[in-house]
Amino acid sequence: MKQHPSPSTTGNYWGATTSMFISPSILATAEELARKAAELNGLIAPQTATHLAQLIEAADAPLTQVWDATEHGSDQNNLRPDPAIDPRRRIVAVLGHYDQLLISEPVGRSAAWLYISHSFEQLGLHPRLWRLPRAISRWSQMHEGETELLEFKLMTCIEEVDHILDAFNRKNLRQRVLHSFSSSKLILDAGVSSSTGPAVLNLLILGTQPISEFQTFTGLQARETKRELTRLIGLGVVVMSSRRDDWVGAGLPAWFSEEILTLW
Structure with missing residues (x-):
C-alpha cells in the first residue's frame, strides 16, 4: 500500500502540501473556515472592525502576553505561504507546522503563536476579527488521532468565527x-x-x-x-x-x- 506523507511529519509545510494526502472532509472543513472568515470580513465595516479587533486583543491578552513574553528565533521570512498551493492545503499545513513548532523550538509556544497568527493573516482568515487564542487554548483538550485533531482545530476556529458572525448578524x-x-x-x-x-x-x-x-x-x-x-x-x-x-x-x-x- 502506498504511504502518504503525514501533515505533522512532512518537513517543508508550505512546499510539501501539494503531495500530502489530506482527507476530503478535512479539506471541506478548511474551505468552510476560509469562506466564513471572508464573510466576516465583508460583514463588518472597517471602522467597526478596528474597534472589534482592539476589544478582542484586550480580551485575549492574558493568553497572548504569555505567549509573546519570550524572544525567539523564528525566521519571519519563512511565514510567506506559496500562492501556488491550494489555499485549503495551506491552512492544514499551518496547523500541522504549529504543532511542530511547539515541540522543536526552544520557546515553542511563543514561536508557534507568532507563526500561526501571521500565517492566518496572510491566508486571509482575518484572525484579528475572531478569537483565535481562545480556539488554540482548547486544542490541548483533544487527544485523538491526527485526522481527528486537525478536524477539531478547524472546527474550534469555525466556532469562533461563527460567534462573531452571529453577533453581527x-x-x-x-x-x-x-x-x-x-x-x-x-x-x-x-x-x-x-x-x-x-x-x-x-x-x-x-x-x-x-x-x-x-x-x-x-x-x-x-x-x-x-x-x-x-x-x-x-x-x-x-x-x-x-x-x-x-x-x-x-x-x-x-x-x-x-x-x-x-x-x-
Whole structure:
C-alpha cells in the first residue's frame, strides 16, 4: 500500500502540501473556515472592525502576553505561504507546522503563536476579527488521532468565527442595539433618547457617515442631534472622525460591546 506523507511529519509545510494526502472532509472543513472568515470580513465595516479587533486583543491578552513574553528565533521570512498551493492545503499545513513548532523550538509556544497568527493573516482568515487564542487554548483538550485533531482545530476556529458572525448578524445586532438603548442604565442615565438607537445601529453597520446623514436617520432637528451626539460621544458609542470634518464613526466601548455583541 502506498504511504502518504503525514501533515505533522512532512518537513517543508508550505512546499510539501501539494503531495500530502489530506482527507476530503478535512479539506471541506478548511474551505468552510476560509469562506466564513471572508464573510466576516465583508460583514463588518472597517471602522467597526478596528474597534472589534482592539476589544478582542484586550480580551485575549492574558493568553497572548504569555505567549509573546519570550524572544525567539523564528525566521519571519519563512511565514510567506506559496500562492501556488491550494489555499485549503495551506491552512492544514499551518496547523500541522504549529504543532511542530511547539515541540522543536526552544520557546515553542511563543514561536508557534507568532507563526500561526501571521500565517492566518496572510491566508486571509482575518484572525484579528475572531478569537483565535481562545480556539488554540482548547486544542490541548483533544487527544485523538491526527485526522481527528486537525478536524477539531478547524472546527474550534469555525466556532469562533461563527460567534462573531452571529453577533453581527443584522437581525441580532438590531435587536441587541435597540434593547440596549431602551434598557441600559448608562444610556438612560446619560439622557440619550431610545429613538436614537436605529441611527447608532446604522452607524455600526456603515462604520462612518456624515453628521448630516446621522441627523436624517434620527429624525431630529440639528440642535437636538448635536445634544444627542455630545451624549453618545461622552459614552464612547460614537466618535468624531479623525479623517473627515463633520463625520462621525461608530465607537465600541467594552461596556457597549458586552451588551450588543455577547463576545465573551
